[in-house]
Amino acid sequence: MQLWKGRFKKELDEKTNDFNSSISFDSRMYKQDIDGSIAHATMLQSRGIISAEDLSLIVKGLNEIKKEITDGTLTIDPNAEDIHTFVEGELTKRIGDAGKRLHTARSRNDQVAVDIRLYLRDECNEVLKLLTELIGVIADKAEKYAAAVMPGYTHMQRAQPITFGHHLLAYAEMLLRDKDRLSDAAERMNYSPLGCCALAGTTYDTDREMTAEALGFNGAVQNSLDGVSDRDFCLELASVLSIIMMHLSRFSEEIILWCSWEFKFVELDDAFSTGSSIMPQKKNPDITELVRGKTGRVYGDLITLLTMMKGLPLAYNKDMQEDKEAIFDAFDTVKICLVTFIPMLSTMKALPDNMRRAAAEGFINATDCADWLVGKGIPFRDAYKATGELVALCIDRGTTLEELSLDEYKKVCEAFDEGVYEKINLDNCVNGRTSLGGPAPENVLGQVKRVRELNK
Numbered sequence: 134m135q136l137w138k139g140r141f142k143k144e145l146d147e148k149t150n151d152f153n154s155s156i157s158f159d160s161r162m163y164k165q166d167i168d169g170s171i172a173h174a175t176m177l178q179s180r181g182i183i184s185a186e187d188l189s190l191i192v193k194g195l196n197e198i199k200k201e202i203t204d205g206t207l208t209i210d211p212n213a214e215d216i217h218t219f220v221e222g223e224l225t226k227r228i229g230d231a232g233k234r235l236h237t238a239r240s241r242n243d244q245v246a247v248d249i250r251l252y253l254r255d256e257c258n259e260v261l262k263l264l265t266e267l268i269g270v271i272a273d274k275a276e277k278y279a280a281a282v283m284p285g286y287t288h289m290q291r292a293q294p295i296t297f298g299h300h301l302l303a304y305a306e307m308l309l310r311d312k313d314r315l316s317d318a319a320e321r322m323n324y325s326p327l328g329c330c331a332l333a334g335t336t337y338d339t340d341r342e343m344t345a346e347a348l349g350f351n352g353a354v355q356n357s358l359d360g361v362s363d364r365d366f367c368l369e370l371a372s373v374l375s376i377i378m379m380h381l382s383r384f385s386e387e388i389i390l391w392c393s394w395e396f397k398f399v400e401l402d403d404a405f406s407t408g409s410s411i412m413p414q415k416k417n418p419d420i421t422e423l424v425r426g427k428t429g430r431v432y433g434d435l436i437t438l439l440t441m442m443k444g445l446p447l448a449y450n451k452d453m454q455e456d457k458e459a460i461f462d463a464f465d466t467v468k469i470c471l472v473t474f475i476p477m478l479s480t481m482k483a484l485p486d487n488m489r490r491a492a493a494e495g496f497i498n499a500t501d502c503a504d505w506l507v508g509k510g511i512p513f514r515d516a517y518k519a520t521g522e523l524v525a526l527c528i529d530r531g532t533t534l535e536e537l538s539l540d541e542y543k544k545v546c547e548a549f550d551e552g553v554y555e556k557i558n559l560d561n562c563v564n565g566r567t568s569l570g571g572p573a574p575e576n577v578l579g580q581v582k583r584v585r586e587l588n589k
């Protein structure tokens with residue numbers, strides 16, 4: 134059934150009908166479509182455009198349709214052009230002429246724009262909840278491992294000592310920003326295009342502020358062409374989702390490394406790992422690899438949307454029907470990734486002994502050794518050079534800075550004394566790093582508090 138029969142003499146070609154139809158992916162917006170229609174009809178009646186009897190038939194009919202689709206007693210016709218067509222057709226089948234009055238002073242162009250905003254508003258709230266949960270898990274783990282010394286890396290080379298809690302909290306910071314970005318984009322999206330009609334508003338005496346308020350929008354979109362042409366919110370949300378995936382992907386990559394025998398900093402719970410069909414010893418971090426892989430998919434959704442909108446003249450063009458699959462897929466993907474990632478992370482066991490062992494190798498206390506000399510009045514550049522010579526000596530001998538004798542220290546720089554050993558002790562290296570944002574256990578505990586506060 135099409136809504137636009139009048140001027141056509143032939144039925145739509147069957148394959149063209151399939152090609153043109155969006156029902157397979159827009160039927161998930163049936164609730165939003167019905168809520169939008171109820172708000173619209175209520176407004177039409179309040180303005181005397183439809184009668185009270187028609188309104189009550191429409192509201193009753195639409196609520197029944199909503200209930201029946203939800204409980205499965207009404208099947209959505211897969212041949213319908215889209216969800217808007219299906220709901221209106223079904224309503225008219227049930228209540229006759231009153232159903233045919235619903236579309237007064239409205240077009241599918243503003244209808245779909247409202248539906249998608251309402252639908253995405255709920256999706257944003259779900260993702261926000263999941264991000265909050267994930268940040269909570271990270272904060273708990275960071276608190277537990279606030280004093281677990283591990284090597285921090287640059288260029289994937291051991292660099293300076295940090296704590297596992299500190300490392301984890303870096304992700305909490307990223308995800309807190311993601312929450313901000315998502316709420317911010319959702320807020321900007323929360324304006325109603327309902328009543329913009331096809332493109333040019335209407336001559337009926339409608340009240341767009343009334344429908345906007347009824348549907349929980351902050352207000353009405355102020356230009357009718359913009360209202361039906363705008364998909365900025367899809368682009369913004371897909372960008373935010375891409376950044377979330379990028380963060381999850383970096384976290385995943387690190388977990389993959391940490392699980393390897395080369396690192397063995399963490400162990401994933403059996404419930405969140407997989408085996409190999411041939412190698413009996415294998416325990417693979419598939420979930421994190423999938424999250425990393427699916428990141429590309431969400432980036433693809435963003436590029437789809439950006440490309441779809443590029444060069445489109447105002448106002449509605451059918452190209453825009455392509456918005457839904459991309460933005461829905463981006464949300465679906467982020468949600469399933471978070472839903473799996475959260476319990477995987479919360480059950481992940483850290484192995485602090487292995488972290489400490491790794492921290493003990495690789496001269497990650499060399500900067501502290503140089504800093505000690507600076508404390509003795511040696512200019513940093515000279516202190517750096519002297520420490521470099523000590524590291525070279527250790528590498529030659531296969532030993533560590535802790536194991537060199539004081540004589541050997543003094544040969545390189547007279548200023549050394551016994552105090553250097555205390556300074557380069559790993560725990561002291563970490564405990565002393567109390568600068569704002571630093572890895573010292575006391576800082577980590579303070580940051581955990583701050584993160585929990587911001588995550589409320």
Ligand code: ARG
Pocket residue numbers: 155159214215241242245449451453454455
């Ligand atoms: N199914 C369409 C979409 O998703 C609804 C809007 C149709 N409007 C139109 N003038 N053909 O974009």
